Amino acid sequence: MATAKKKPNKKKPAAPKRKTTTGKVKPVKKAVKPAAKGKKKTAVKRTVAVKTKSAIRGKGAPTRKVSSPAAKKIASKAKSTPKVKAKKPLPRVVKAAAVKAIMPAPPKAIAPVAGKPKAVMTVEEKPAAIQPAPKMEKAARDVSYNPQAIESKWQAKWEADGLYRAVIDNRKPKHYALTMLPYTSGDLHFGHWYPMAPSDARARFMRMNGYNVLFPIGFDAFGLPAENAAIKRGIHPKVWTYKNIENMRRQLRTMGTMFDWEREAISADPEYYKWTEWFFIQLFKQGLAYRKMSAVDWCPNCNTTLAREQVWGENRVCERCGTPVIKKDLEQWFFKATKYADELLNFDELDWPERVKTLQTNWIGRSEGASVIFRTEAGDPIEIFTTRPDTLWGATFMVFAPEHPLVDKVTTDAQRNEVEAYKAQAARQSDIDREAVDKEKTGVFTGGYAINPVNDARIPIWIADYVLMSYGTGAIMAVPAHDERDFAFAKKYDLPIVEVIRPEPSPLHPSPSGRGDGDESGEKEGGMKAAYIGAGVMVNSGPFDGTKVNDQKGRKNPGISAVIDWLEQRGVGKESVNYRYRDWLISRQRYWGAPIPMIYCEAHGWNPVPEDQLPVLLPDDVEWKPTGESPLKLHPTWKNAPCPVCGEPSTRETDTMDTFMCSSWYHLRYLSPKYDMGPFDEAEYNYWMPVDTYTGGIEHATMHLLYTRFFHKALRDAGIVEGNEPMLQLRNQGIILGGDGDKMSKSKGNVVAPDELVAQHGTDALRTYLMFAYRWQEGGPWNSQGIDGTSRWLRRVWTLFTDQTRLGAAPDETKRILRRRVHQTLRRVTRDFEDFEFNTIISSLMELLNEMYKAREAGAVGSNEWKEAQEIYLKMLAPVAPHVAEELWSQLGKPYSVHQQAWPKVDEAAAKEDMIELPVQVNGKVRDRITVSADAGEDEIKSAALTSETVQKYLEGKAPKKVIVAQRKLVSIVV
């Protein structure tokens, strides 16, 4: 990710504001959005807030005061749960029984503990005599860390208590944390864990900071892979998909995330796609959905259309049979996304990575220039787009794309055979062949001529495949003197070259253009050796001779600006902006997708299905094997429907929608997945939206992330949603590759299955490993060996926290240092959570643990400082390793749950160093270190440095030329 290149800790420009001096964070966001739909609150400028420390802290622990029904339930439940008093431990026998009750089938690993087996035997001998132990965490105390047992135990308890239910609570600031929903491909691998586990940790962190956090999950369930699997294995796509969901749901739960499962949404559920259809209709009503002939990728062997992602490789072959894909024209539904092109280029309200913004900007590809109307000799208008209207007088020929609609009309009989042959050849070529840059340009003269509107010059019309029908207007004016492609073409086919921009001679470059000779006139063709692209003075340009042009585009160029004004006055052209961005083609000739809810009537054309008849259900009994037609078209009855206008028998649209349509609004469905009066419950919308933090892969930069922005803006204009952007803050994680450095994929066999590793190391060790092993934004190749590191660390945490035997009396200094380290770590961990720097969160916690081990050796156990250290440590551990933190928290006798505790506050006074060690450099080399008081003045430091024996030695009796004291950093002496 762009902003995280070299200095991961560097602040991103729009990221949360932090006051450098105090470490305080400014609240930058209003907690709750004013409701009032319809009233356009255009100025809802909300800078992204990651956290508002002052707002959420300071008033005690906000988590104590729970108000939501679910939370109340938790609170009362926790209270009513019978508690074993720590001071009155149960007899050993009972304890062992409880262990047994809570840990179903404890792995062998924990069995051989001295003394224990005996107790267990007692239980087995006289089970009836023992009171059933209350199911409580306290009893589960065990000497060795057994992640699997505590993880499943706590997961069950959290679930039962509804600990992660997120309900509207107006007394708390909300935080909508969203992670990209998984596609239902079958198995959850580390590609899924990698964004999710750290996102979960951060959501938990936000929650501890007093936010009411919504962190939902769902499944992107429609799409081609399901259909392909169905074709391959003969399983119905629906069956395959829902079976996968079940498995993935189970796997997601083992991750120990705080997902609110009550809000799960599945895009293939009729309750979901009903609203996907409804949205289509709203866009249709807005005039944003339209039908047009368009070329699609078509496999002539499978006899079916293919989606872009099904066309593989450089030579563009069908993913199933390997046949080269061809283009075929079909009537398709489009969304007018280009209407929002300019608005989509505006990222002012977004805290998104620069990289994504750049990708979207390039993808939209805005270029400024003019559109100019040339004419055929017969008088037909030929619109062209040019970024260089200042070179209009140098247009010596025109080039049409072979598919241009006027080609047939302008072609003369003499040229017809040649033109037809060229057209046929171009049609056969794949896009890649055609667009290969290094390919020599080819073309054919049509025999026709066009009239240049600026000077009435009669210029020949050619066709060539370097002109694309898909960009601009499919026709160009060719100015060989000032365009490299046109130049090459003119040279090859011996077409005239007229210079119209002459570089201004400078003392250094008397003849700076590509012309071989400065004296030579541009009017003489062949004088130029290359096209000249730069700035200069217009020549051979009628009224504009002598006008200066610079190398800017659009109105910033005086020459271009003047010509545009002139064109507009004469009515032959106008200022114009062209985009590379295309309208969104949403038709898929496929079965497994949301039906497009439209009906075609001979008399009334296309009309939407009446909204009270939604959803248009996808029938189960279809032939989904590829036949060359949309599967729904082949269904005997499905497509028959009455015209919504006249009621006469009519035909449904049998294409389905692109799955990106489903995922464009899933964040809205999470708000109220069971709601049936609309796509979402307005109250939920008003409280939760917009998404505050969105995490996911950068591969969606120009797809999902652009579609969803378009979609939101379209819905805004339809009065359905508010605000200009759906997701305020975006953070991209990198990609986890297979151990071999290749992308993880089933076909390569380098996919690492989390299930096995969970069984081996436990979820907490895996979660923390994913956070620790890479810079989150970068990712990298998988290496299972490294898990030993975090696994060992958690075991060491366990050991230190469960062994309370080494009580001692540590000197005050030791305790003070411990406290300092704790608060320094807290400061750093807090900052790193804010900045998504997960790897240094873990390393800081590891360091602190090492310090605590030292403090234990020094006898700190039992002191207040030690207790505080333990408490803060577990709170910091809670977001990253939720299970072990909860277990140890409960073993310390603290109130359930650690996940409802308030994030601790840094005691800046305690965190402050009192003595600091400064390196002393002599001529740039470190020669000594001095220890001074942390707030020693410059003079004090200077004299301490100069009196050092070692420094004296290096000074060799000479007086220092210069002594630089960098406060709290170092001393530099120049001799």
Add this chain to the structure above:
RNA sequence: GGGGCGAUGGCGGAAUCGGCAGACGCAGCGGUCUUAAAAACCGCUGGGCGCAAGCCCGUGUGGGUUCAAGUCCCACUCGCCCCACCA
């Protein structure tokens, strides 16, 4: 061709403003414990010279700015990503 990002030990990576490079961890080596292994624990671990104290070199390459550069500037090399006959 255009644009973006990156390059730090055997490996993953640390290094707020230009201020002790290599934190933390993996792997490796040596040791303690053990009948043994595993686990755990302790120590070493960028390179070179040296018995040692210590000295020199070192953040892709070459320059520059500075008392001081992994960090800033210029030029380059390599790698990855995106766009690409874009008119």
